[in-house]
Amino acid sequence: MKRASLIVKGMLLIALMIGVVALPIFSAAPAKTYKVGFACMTLAYTWMTYAYQAVIDEAAKYPEIQLIVENAEGDAGRQVEIMENFISQGVDAILVNPLNVDVLVPVIEEAKAAGIVVATFDRRAFNQTSTLFHVGADDIFGGRLALEYVAARLGGVGKIVHILGELGSSPAINREIGVKAQLAHYPGLQIVFEQSGHFSPDEGLRVMEDAITATHGDFDAVICANDDSALGAIRAMTDAGIDFNKVIVVGYDGVPGGLRAVMAGELDATIQYPVEMARLATEQLCKYLIHGTLPAILDFDINPWMLVPSNIWSEAEMNYDL
Numbered sequence: 263m264k265r266a267s268l269i270v271k272g273m274l275l276i277a278l279m280i281g282v283v284a285l286p287i288f289s290a291a292p293a294k295t296y297k298v299g300f301a302c303m304t305l306a307y308t309w310m311t312y313a314y315q316a317v318i319d320e321a322a323k324y325p326e327i328q329l330i331v332e333n334a335e336g337d338a339g340r341q342v343e344i345m346e347n348f349i350s351q352g353v354d355a356i357l358v359n360p361l362n363v364d365v366l367v368p369v370i371e372e373a374k375a376a377g378i379v380v381a382t383f384d385r386r387a388f389n390q391t392s393t394l395f396h397v398g399a400d401d402i403f404g405g406r407l408a409l410e411y412v413a414a415r416l417g418g419v420g421k422i423v424h425i426l427g428e429l430g431s432s433p434a435i436n437r438e439i440g441v442k443a444q445l446a447h448y449p450g451l452q453i454v455f456e457q458s459g460h461f462s463p464d465e466g467l468r469v470m471e472d473a474i475t476a477t478h479g480d481f482d483a484v485i486c487a488n489d490d491s492a493l494g495a496i497r498a499m500t501d502a503g504i505d506f507n508k509v510i511v512v513g514y515d516g517v518p519g520g521l522r523a524v525m526a527g528e529l530d531a532t533i534q535y536p537v538e539m540a541r542l543a544t545e546q547l548c549k550y551l552i553h554g555t556l557p558a559i560l561d562f563d564i565n566p567w568m569l570v571p572s573n574i575w576s577e578a579e580m581n582y583d584l
Contacts, residue, residue, distance in 0.1 A: 357383065
């Protein structure tokens with residue numbers, strides 16, 4: 263009996279080796295794929311080019327996710343059209359950083375009505391409850407940081423040129439709120455010139471030229487809503503022969519150009535606007551679609567932080583590009 267059993271086993275082994283015996287093969291069902299539309303606001307801002315790449319890199323970690331990317335090129339109306347197209351395509355989710363706090367509200371609500379999840383990062387859409395979650399940074403706190411740094415350097419007394427961001431965007435709104443809320447604690451400080459630099463180096467240059475003319479060069483500090491406009495302001499001050507040892511200049515974003523300016527002594531400090539928010543928002547959206555898990559905090563702001571020459575190599579997010 264034992265010999266017969268061994269013979270049978272041997273025959274089965276030979277049959278398997280030459281492919282005579284067919285065994286059932288069980289294959290897993292193909293994983294469901296999810297379409298995510300990314301309505302990128304623009305790639306004209308340096309910070310946004312890094313956030314854009316962070317979204318793409320994070321989404322690529324999930325084979326179940328098909329990311330569709332469209333660039334609104336700084337046009338809020340175009341961003342609305344992109345979202346409407348995503349709705350028509352029947353995407354499962356939309357990731358967006360709204361150019362304007364109001365313009366996208368109706369299309370966000372339209373997407374929700376169509377059963378499409380909408381998540382925002384970086385920028386907010388105000389006066390609506392249709393987004394699933396938001397990941398951003400506390401720009402009011404960041405604005406306070408910028409003003410407090412200037413106040414400390416000037417001993418609470420001095421004249422400030424304030425270059426605002428893109429009007430109607432939540433970062434510009436909240437950074438201005440933060441600056442002015444902290445300014446209220448320092449009666450010896452005053453804003454002597456204020457205008458939007460539209461987060462642009464060219465506009466920052468133009469506004470700073472106007473500020474120098476309007477104030478006759480009589481100011482002690484410049485606070486800029488982002489590093490791009492700060493770099494434009496630096497060019498204008500350089501052209502005007504202004505001594506950077508006598509003027510405090512603060513930027514915002516912590517992009518490589520801003521970091522280089524800090525290291526060169528042209529920019530005294532910049533506020534790190536964390537690119538991590540883009541990666542985190544993408545991760546949370548992918549996990550929600552694939553696993554149905556929501557983030558523990560649906561409205562999450564990362565605190566920005568101050569970058570000065572002494573901590574650029576230890577704390578700047580983008581120091582790897584210097």
